[in-house]
Amino acid sequence: MAVVFTALFAVVASSGVALVVLGSVLSGRSDAPGAKLLATFAVVLGLGAVCSAVVGVWESSSNPTVTPLWTQLGLTGWALSTVPWFLFALVYTGRSDRIGRRTVAALYLPFAGLVMNFVWGFVGSGISGVANAIGSLVLLYTLALAAFGAVLVVQAARSYVHLSLREGVGLAAAPVLVVLALNSVTNLQQSATVLGPAVYAASLSVSTAALWAVLARDSVLDRVPAVETVGTREIIQETDDLVFVVDDRGTVVECNPRVVEILGVNRPEILGEPVTEGLGEGPGDLRTRETISLETTAGRRQYDPQVSELTHGDTELGAVLSLRDVTDRQLREQRLAVLNRVLRHNLRNKIDVIKSHAEVLRDDRPNQHVHTITETADEIRDLGYEARTIDRFLSESTVQEVDLVEVFETQYETVEPETDGLSVWVDHPETAVVTTDRAAVEAALKSALENAVSYASSTVEVVIEADGDGYAVLVSDDGSGIPEQELDSIDAGTETPLQHGTGLGLWQLKWAVTTVGGELSFETADGTTVRFTVPDVS
Template sequence: MTGAALGDVLYGFTGAVLGVSDIYPGVVALAGLITAGLTVVGVQYRDVPGGEWFAATMGLSNVWIAGALVTVLSSNRTALVLAEIVMTGCSLVVPVAWTAFVITYVGLDWMSQSWRLAALFVPPLVGIAAIAATPLTKLYFADVAVVHRPDGISVVSTPPGILAWLVLAYVFVLLVVGLVLIARLILLRGLFSRQASWLLIGTMPPFVTVMLEPAGVVGEEHLPLAPIGFALMGLAYGYGLFYHRLFDLSPGTWRLGTGVAFEGLSEGLVIVDTHGDVLGCNRSACERFGWERSTVFGRNIAEFDAQLSGAIGRSEPTEFRMDGQWYEVNSSPITDARDREVGHVLVIRDVTERHERRQQLEVLNRALRHNLRNDMMVVSSRAQALEDRYDDPMARTIVDTATDIVEMADKARAVEESLRETEGETQDVDVGPFLGRLIENVCGGDQDAPVAIDVEPGLSVRTDESLLMIVVANLVENAIEHGIRDGMDADRAPVRISADRVLDGVAIEVADDGPGIPQSELDVIERGTETPTSHGRGIGLWLVTWGATRLNADVTFDTDDGTTARLVVPDR
């Protein structure tokens, strides 16, 4: 079947179903109303990426439709020819405006500059100039003739010239590029895939109907099918606008924001492929290492920074020193849709202040934990000797105070040793025997220790046992120290430890009947900082909090009736 015969079949089918000559003006008018409404919407969203070009595309489409309406409502030769010229010009400009809309909508930043978008219109404008010069040249229209159809409607026949084919080929390429950009959004399978799907669905009807005549499927003597395509496009675009937030959630804003974040981060970012060749770097990386982008792009990173090269692919952060500064590098793999590794992102942070702070803390910790502890032990032994010789209560006070300082120093050592490593070794912990060992350690093997344990048989949790021991031991020590007092209920132990299975692990509770932890101390822990006027009495609660964080556990305190500390430890 020839293209013209297929066109006759299409029009025969359309005429049989719709009665084209009768319904066509109504279809064109409906398409005009829809595109006019979408033009208004585009103007309202003109500040959103793609909004202005969407309005321009819909507005020009409306002009195109107006020309089609003239072809069915007028038989004046001049009016018909002018309408044909308008429709042909719009058929060249609308696809370019639509492509500009897609480019800005998806956030193709390098093409979104005004002069580049304007350059896209040069070939269509050349075509429009050739159309205007048709009486003098046949570059675009080989001929212009009015054809009278049997149903009384007159149409203009304009066989294309060589320039028409060239410009149409250019427009076709732009349409394909725009469709590819939309399809890429769909393949992302994320927030914008539904929006892109309706853009693609809406674009296909006018794209197909416009190409029917150049492809020879529809003859020039037939009425233009483009308005019908625009009507379907408007319905699809409208659905995308109102049901999938076409402009409320703009991929252009997301893409542009990603670019701004990439450039604006204080951390250095370097993108390399699987061979280590540099594909991109942000401003911070260039300034930090004295690079020029034009000189590093495409070169292997090992050529100008062996330490960064050595960090590629490592699962743990890498630290190195350069020019008196300390840097930490994290390497993250880049994978494609098939989960194949195609490169790496290197994130470079200046951690000089962290190193200096760590060094200062190590020195202070050594002075407080070692020097001060040893001196306090000397003070304690001398004060004990004085008490034994003279039975002086002031000597007893000195001994108690020195003992408290030594115990605090021991806790500081436990904090340093327990929290030094990034990740402790996990193992299955049988909670019952674990708590038995803990009480023996805390109470020094005292069989009459004022502690009761209630544990579900066979209860276990997979976690870091040594760190869990420190956390729970501090809770128990605090309960024993502050929860035992005269006049207490003799029928129950002053300190009670219970453990039960919960949804995501094990809950351990340590309860006492003491006065309760002061709210001021809990406020300090919740706030996360201490001040000279707002601080705790020691480091026990801090150790519990830090340890719980490392265990990914939650710790809460109920002080309404005594103190109940609840530690929920997840399986790891």
């Protein structure tokens, strides 16, 4: 029997040494969040196992039937390791990033009960009941630390894309399996002496092997779940939006720093108060509002409120209120609307005046100057029409079933070729029906066709073909190609005095394709090929 005991405790000691070695390896990973805490856990648990094994061998050679001291040493080592394990779980999962000495001291304070338990155990039986009660409380406390840490790690493994559930369970195995084994030893000792060390050796060796296997992968410590938790928290903290969390009664329970900064209030003044006091309206009213006006440190500003319900099953817990400052956007939209309407109206009237006078001059004195005036006036008028078309599909989006072949044929009839004898080659199915924005598709096809007939030398090719759930439209010409400065402006997404186009045609094409959710590309190696896609949004 002594040989069996020695063999089992040799397994325990080997596992303890392996844990200490693992801890020394992890201690060199100071850059990884939680690595040093996990190293401390492994070293403390390993040293407890080694001490337990040494005492176990000694006890088995002297009197193996008495209540073993090795179990108490093993349990003490495990209990002391639960604090660094718990702290590792907090840091690794991003629940906390600031672990100070006071926190560590506070977590170890209940362990004074273990010392008292050992001391009072030798004083006498008169207070042995108190000692056992204190020991039980400390055991429950350490069980809570181990269990809570294990739950945090396993939950993080379930949600974090770079950590598998198997790896999370492997990390959590050591603090859980070891205590289950040690707490089973007392009962096992009463029935069969050798089962206690056997269970302890098995659980410790399995836990050690699991830790080594999991931590052998660099990704476990290189890509930690803390980035997900901290990132989610920082989104709320760093966003420029005003964010409130309210309960089901509309009382503010949390807010981000931006609220304090923008509204000019103290955080304690907001928490616990109805959200209506700060915003003037509750979550129910905010759901129906497009904008609300708030007095801020920068004056009165307009905000777009968004309300997201917080629920647990079928129970409504509260809501998250997010308010985005749209003052500048509203002013910009108003300026554009006014300028667009006034300029188009005035432009059309002024062009009519210019053309009428030019026609009188043409009748009296026909010459090239009059022709240039009339032609330029027509071009300016066309710009006004293009601006109106763009405004229509950008502001009045209507999604419906659209046959691209029918739209192409309709738009082609409105295009006037600038080259005599221009041939148009068409390849398309009988129908090409998609659910999309009709006005935007009409504008995109018209722009692509006008561009092709403007630059083509002799031939224009139009192809409509299936592309995923929708269709792709290709319009090619054999001309000199779109001027580089035109494409540069489109690629840059803006126009500057040194980089600008000559009209709205390509902008209309780009905005129309963007409106339908498609992709636009240009090929200018041999003539010009405009390709854009029209996805089906049904």
